Structure formats: C-alpha cells, structure tokens
Amino acid sequence: MGNGYAVKNENFRSWFMDKLLMGLSWPEYSRKLLTPFNVIAAIILSIGLPLIVLRFVDGLYLVTHASDDYPWGLYLGWGLFGGVPLSATGFVMATAYYIFGFKGFRPIVRLAVLTGFLGYLFAVIYLLVDLGRPWRIYYPMIIGFGTASVLFLVAWHVATYLTVQLLEFSPAILEWLKSRRVRRWATMITIGMTIAGIILSTLHQSALGAMYLLAPGKLHPLWFSSYIPTFFLSSAVYAALAMVIVVSTLAVRFLRDKAGPTFLGSIDRITLGLGKGACIGMYVYFVLKVIGIAHDDNWGLLSTPYGYWFLVEILGFVLLPALIFTLGVKMSSVRTVRFGAFLAVIGIIVNRLNVSIVALNWNLPHHLHHIIPPWREVAVVLSIATIHILIFRWILNRMPVMREEPGYEDH
Amino acid sequence: MDNEHRTDKEHEAVKNGGGNSDCKKRLTLTRRGFLGTVASVGGAALISNAKEACGYKEFAGYPDSFGCLTDFTRCVGCRSCEKACNEANNLEKPQVPFDDKSVFEETRRPNAHAYTVVNRYENPKDKSNPIYRKMQCNHCKEPGCATACPIHAYSKTPEGAVFYDESLCFGCRYCMTACPFYVPSFDYWSALEPKIVKCTMCRDRIKKGGITACAEACPTGAITFGKREDLIKVARERIGKNPDKYVDHIYGEHEVGGTNWMYVSGVPFEQLGFPSHLPTTPLVEQTKGFLAAVPVVLTVWPALFGMCYAALRHRNEQDKQDKEKEASQGKEEMKNG
Numbered sequence: 001m002g003n004g005y006a007v008k009n010e011n012f013r014s015w016f017m018d019k020l021l022m023g024l025s026w027p028e029y030s031r032k033l034l035t036p037f038n039v040i041a042a043i044i045l046s047i048g049l050p051l052i053v054l055r056f057v058d059g060l061y062l063v064t065h066a067s068d069d070y071p072w073g074l075y076l077g078w079g080l081f082g083g084v085p086l087s088a089t090g091f092v093m094a095t096a097y098y099i100f101g102f103k104g105f106r107p108i109v110r111l112a113v114l115t116g117f118l119g120y121l122f123a124v125i126y127l128l129v130d131l132g133r134p135w136r137i138y139y140p141m142i143i144g145f146g147t148a149s150v151l152f153l154v155a156w157h158v159a160t161y162l163t164v165q166l167l168e169f170s171p172a173i174l175e176w177l178k179s180r181r182v183r184r185w186a187t188m189i190t191i192g193m194t195i196a197g198i199i200l201s202t203l204h205q206s207a208l209g210a211m212y213l214l215a216p217g218k219l220h221p222l223w224f225s226s227y228i229p230t231f232f233l234s235s236a237v238y239a240a241l242a243m244v245i246v247v248s249t250l251a252v253r254f255l256r257d258k259a260g261p262t263f264l265g266s267i268d269r270i271t272l273g274l275g276k277g278a279c280i281g282m283y284v285y286f287v288l289k290v291i292g293i294a295h296d297d298n299w300g301l302l303s304t305p306y307g308y309w310f311l312v313e314i315l316g317f318v319l320l321p322a323l324i325f326t327l328g329v330k331m332s333s334v335r336t337v338r339f340g341a342f343l344a345v346i347g348i349i350v351n352r353l354n355v356s357i358v359a360l361n362w363n364l365p366h367h368l369h370h371i372i373p374p375w376r377e378v379a380v381v382l383s384i385a386t387i388h389i390l391i392f393r394w395i396l397n398r399m400p401v402m403r404e405e406p407g408y409e410d411h
Numbered sequence: 412m413d414n415e416h417r418t419d420k421e422h423e424a425v426k427n428g429g430g431n432s433d434c435k436k437r438l439t440l441t442r443r444g445f446l447g448t449v450a451s452v453g454g455a456a457l458i459s460n461a462k463e464a465c466g467y468k469e470f471a472g473y474p475d476s477f478g479c480l481t482d483f484t485r486c487v488g489c490r491s492c493e494k495a496c497n498e499a500n501n502l503e504k505p506q507v508p509f510d511d512k513s514v515f516e517e518t519r520r521p522n523a524h525a526y527t528v529v530n531r532y533e534n535p536k537d538k539s540n541p542i543y544r545k546m547q548c549n550h551c552k553e554p555g556c557a558t559a560c561p562i563h564a565y566s567k568t569p570e571g572a573v574f575y576d577e578s579l580c581f582g583c584r585y586c587m588t589a590c591p592f593y594v595p596s597f598d599y600w601s602a603l604e605p606k607i608v609k610c611t612m613c614r615d616r617i618k619k620g621g622i623t624a625c626a627e628a629c630p631t632g633a634i635t636f637g638k639r640e641d642l643i644k645v646a647r648e649r650i651g652k653n654p655d656k657y658v659d660h661i662y663g664e665h666e667v668g669g670t671n672w673m674y675v676s677g678v679p680f681e682q683l684g685f686p687s688h689l690p691t692t693p694l695v696e697q698t699k700g701f702l703a704a705v706p707v708v709l710t711v712w713p714a715l716f717g718m719c720y721a722a723l724r725h726r727n728e729q730d731k732q733d734k735e736k737e738a739s740q741g742k743e744e745m746k747n748g
Contacts, residue, residue: 060582061599068522068596071584099716101723132582132597132605144562144579150698151585152561153705191720199712203705213697214555214589217686229701360588363686365518 019176022397041386048383051376052129060132063380065373069364070357072130074373074381077356079126082349083119084158084208085232088240089247090116090165091201094194096277106410107263108270110172110401111251112244114392117165120158122388129380150210157204164200168193175405176398187411206233212355220359222301222310225292228355234288238281239348241274242321245341255396260403268334275337278344279325286318306362313354317347470693472552476571477617478639478671479626480646481545483683484656485633488515488529488543495628496527496547499613518684521547523598526610527625532683542676544683545625545634548573548594548610549663549670553693556586556595564607571639571671572612580606591667591689612671639671646675668693 021029055063065073093112096102128134140146140155167189174183209232212219225231252259252267259267293299301307321343328336361367396402494509496502503524507514515531522528527547534542554573557565564579565586575586575595582605587595598605613623621627622636635645643664650657662680663673666689674680681687690697 056602059600059602060605064599066584066597066599068520068587069593071587071597095716099720099723101727127583130583132580132584133603134581136581139579139581140561144564146559146561146563148558148695148698148702149561149585150701151559151583153702155561195713195716195720198716199708202712203708206701210698210701211559211585211588213701214559214694215591216694216697217591217689218588226700364593 019398041390044382044386048379051380063376064130065377069361072356074377075126075130077353078349078381079384080123081208081352081356083123083126085205085236085239085348085352086243086345087116087119087123088201088205088236089244090168091197092237092240093244094168095198098191098194104273105270107266108244108248111248113165113168114395114401115243115247117169118388118392120162120165122384124158124162125384129384150207154204154207154211157200157207161197161200161204164193164196168197171411172399172401175400175408190411202233205236206230208232215360218361219355220306220362221296221298222306223355223359225296227288227292227295231288231292234285235348235351238278238285238344241278241281242341242344245271245274245338246345249338251396251402255393258396258402262404263402271334271337272329272332275325275340276329278341279322279329282318282322282325282344286314286322289314289318306359313350317343317350321347470553472669473569473571476569476639476671477637478550478571478642478673479623480635480642481672481674482633482649483542483544483674483676485631486543486545487631488531489630490529491628491630492545492625492634493525493527493529495624497525499616499624500526521594521609522596523600523608526608535678535682542678542683547672548612549592549672550612551667552669552671553695555589555591555667555694558695558698559585559589568614570614570617572614572617574611574614575607575609577606589694591686591694642673646673649675665691
C-alpha cells in the first residue's frame, strides 16, 4: 500500500515536471527563470500589484486618471478599445482557414486563436480594474437588461466570445493534457465555433465604435461619424492580420525552440500572405475614412490643430504602413512587411486612444492640459501587460501552439 | 421695482397654482387607478420590450411631468440653491461655506459631494454685472445616460426626474461619457461602494407634492418649478415681453430631444459654457440604426458563412473524386497500354 502511494506520488512528480516545469527539476527550472526579462517583469509587478490591492482599500482615485469630466482613462482606452481590435486575430485567421479554405495559413491558426483568447481575457481584466464594483460584472447578464444600450451588447458578446475562443483553443490544451477523447469532441465543434466567432466579432468590434455614437457633442467631428461602427470593424480586420505578424515575429525571435519545423519553414511565406491581406484591408479603411470626411463635409476642419493630428493618424499610421506593406509584398521582403505590421499595430492603438481620450471632450476649456496619465495608472497598465506576456509565454512554452503534437490529426 | 414685483407674483403663481393643483390631480389619479396602473405598467413592459427589440419606438416624453426653468437674468449668485440642495439631500457639508463667494474664482461642476453648483461668467453686455449659471442634471426627456446604461440602472420617471438606482450599478461610467451636459459624477473615493452622484430633481419631495429644494430656496425667483409644458409657456412669455433682455432661445426645449430642466438667458448659451452643437433628436436615435442591424447579422451571417464552408467542403470532395477518377483512369490506361 505504501508502495502504491509512492508510485502515485512519483507519477504525479513526473507529470508535474513534464507539464509545468517543462521537463526540468525544481532547481533547474528556478535557475532558468533568472533572466533579465523576468527581473524587469518582477520589478514592474512588485509595484503594480500592490497598487491594484490598494485600489480596493482606498478607492479607484488612487490608480486612475479618470475624473468626472473624463470617466475613462488608459484602462479602457488602451486595454479595452485598443486591446479588442488587436485580438480579432482568432476570428480573422479561423475564418480564413476553416471557412474560406486558406490552407496555407494552417501553421499559424493556433497562435492567432491564442492571441485572440488572451487578448479578450486581458481586455476583461483591464475592465475589472476600471469598474467601480467589478464583483457585479455579471449584472448585465442576470440582474438588469439595458437592451437599448450598445454596451449591453458588448458585455454579452465579449463574455460569449471569450467562451467561444477558449473552446476554439481547447484542442491545444487537451493535446497538452493528452486527453484524446475530449479533444475529439472539442474538434467536432470547430466550424460552429468559428461561425459564432464571426457573428460575435462583427457585432462587438463595430459596437465598440457605436458606443461613441452617444457622444456627438463630445467627440471631435473628425473622429465622430455615423460610420464609426464600420471604421472600428474594418480596422479590426487589418489590425488582426498585422497583429498576427507582430506576435509571430516576436515568438520566432524569442521562443524559436518552441516552434516546429512546419511553422518555421512556412512563417516567411505566411507573413507575406498576411501582409498582402493587411495591405488591402488598410487601403479599404483609408478610403472609408476619406469618405467619412466627405460625408460630413469636414474638409475645413483638416486645417485646424486637431485636423493636423487627424492627418498624422490617417497618413502616418494608416497610409504609410499600407505603402510599406505594398513595398514589402512587391519585393517579397519579410522584414519590410514586419516593419509595416508593427507600424500598423501602433496605428490602431493611436486611433483608439484618439477616439477614447485625445479627441473626446475636445471642447472642454482645459482639454489636453492633463493628458499625461499619473504614474500609478501607468504602473498598473504595465503590470497587467506584463502578466499578459508572462501567461502568453507560459502557454507557448508548454502547449502545442507553434508546433504539432505527434499522433494527433488536423482539425 | 414694479418689474420685480410682477416676476415674484408670476413665480408664486406657477409654484402654488400650477404645482398644487397638479399634485391633487396626481394624488386622486394614484388612488383611483392604482390597480389599473399596475396592470398597464406590466402590459406596457411586455409590449415596450417587444417594440424596443424592433429598434423603432417613439417616445414623446411623459405628459404632465415636472421640470424647472432657470432664468439667468434673475440669478444673483447667492448660492442659496446650493445650500438648500446640500441640506435637502443630506450631503456632506463643504469646507468652504455657502456664503463664500471665492468659489466663483474657478469654474466648478457637480461632483460626488454636490448635485448642483453655480458658476460666474463675464457679462459681455455689462462687465460690472456678471452672469451666474446654475448647473445640475437637466433630466432629459429621453436621457442619454439611460440609453447608455447596460444594466438599466437609470429610468425616466413620470414625475420628470431621471432616476439612478445605485443597487444596479457596476460603475462602468458609460453614462458619464454619454451625458452631453457633463452631469453625472462618480465617487472615486469610495473603495467598495462607489456610485454615480447626480441631481434627483428632489424626486421624493415632488412625490409628496412639494417642489425642488433649490426652487423653494431661491430668493429672486430665478428657478421656477412647474409642469414642463407650462414652463415653456412661461419662458416664451418672458422672451416675448422682453425681447431685448433675453436671447430668443429656450435651452432644453429641443436639445437632445428636450429636457425637463430648461433655461432662459440674456446672452447666448455657449457664452455660459452650454454645449452648443447638440442634435435635436434624443441620443437613443443615434444608436437605433446600429442596433437594428444586430438581428440581420445574427441571421444572415450563419447562412452566408455556413454556405461558404459548405462550398469549400463540396469543392474539396469534388477534387478528391476527380483525383481518384484520374488515378483509376491512369491505372486502366496502364493496363490497356
């Protein structure tokens, strides 16, 4: 009996080392953790996490830039409005591969779905830090239904889509756990989940823009437009393609040993393909933006200070990366396409921050005088972003995302 | 002197005559039709939900709802309204007393400790005679805050007030983004029970037949309480009798579909910090088109993308069959050859 216990214990030990410590022993594993990146991460977390705790002791004012006139700061501007379009990766790549049959993208689909899933998860975490009473997060689902509210739609969709994406990613988790039978069930719902993902994503990506339709007197006319839901959806599509390039570039750069030969062998070709898609998407978006100006006849506003900033956004962060993509695709230069992708991703964040922070309340007397966020808000944002990266790395290190698990068929 | 006397009388008339008779009417109505109201509210809730789902519902505002009219030509900046509001709503006493005029040095806004504030603006017509503007929730007929709220924590009450229910709120603050008048404020200093703070239009006092504390306290008759329809008439009359004194604009009559708190002024409203370029339709109209597209996406997308997938599978199978055929043909040719 004692022997049986010992065997069980030994089994658990080897499972633990295999699954969680990547096959290393404790001392080996902890020694491996001592890297410059981890030290910086630890420093950031040691400042940010106590601040999050203090928020629940002393109040939201401690960690937020938000005020009565500016109800939303970086948590939503960066985390939710910036994070969600960059997390359209799962829906865009799954649609391209499963529905439209772009079979060449197969090696990258899992990475895209994981990027999407974690992106939404962390958008919700940013929201939880920002909410006055986060423990009531489920209220729109059970307690009160604000059916006329666009945010009601966003709440339902983000919650549902988070579940859908977890299911979409579950085959990787189940292969890691070697749970063959459950994995078979999980792969049977792939197509259903992908189509659900398209519906939910089209609606809530555009709904995030539609939220600002309620602020016609507050949002600068160059950014306020009846087209804003279309702007948000259309930019999310190219954002997703650019984000997949960015994430795969970083993953190949820093976690090359976790990528399989198929992934490494096809990543350049895939990057060029994604760049081509992103390029087309960006020209479409650029034309839409120009039509938006024409529709509201806002040409005159372009020669105002806000107009200059608007031009920087659509020329420097939309048209320029689109041209870089064009050049990269024409020359088959992976490096150029990657450079364009980084610029495009930054451009998306610039646009969402413009809508949620820079151009909102533009007509208040002292607008932009307090644009620099307080260090505490920045520290909390950095901490959440750090945890995001750590969890991403933790999963890539262990689960078959950029490689194939031998013995499992495609799905 | 004569002018002042008349305005006071006019004020009293609306306050007493209008207010009291309305209250009586309302009380009898409440007694008589209580059960009927319960039934119709229940029925209306069902029907209105169904209508809302279609995305098109016209709401002209509650008839006989109350409101206030603030006349900036009468306000002298004594802050009696701020004091009365603070007391009537049991708010925290401010550090600077209410008779201290130094607060006018900066522009204030309603906050977690004050439902209403008065600000001072320069009078372009007469520099020695500044204009004072009282600010509080305007109690829109179809409020943007209520449209924004994902949990339905806001409701427009038949009495006219826009009511906020703290017990439903999770503190997302979308109502603050949506409010065109920068009214709702948030209690950022409460760790575990932060809530939205805004004017309630003394809902409980009105229900008991009273008038708002600020209107009652105003010594110059700058705040007139009454039925919204009556207030518009009063405002028109004042502008009509003194076209030189007033600008020809009742702020709140049409802004974002109309508000229950309205204003008349001697100078254009944008000079007093009022948002000027607001639509005349309620904010809910802005998002109706978008929400109407939701059912379309929900039904058309699965069909469309399901078809795409079906076509893809069909082509794959066709390719497979063609290949098999070719292979078997090839074999036969080999045999024959």
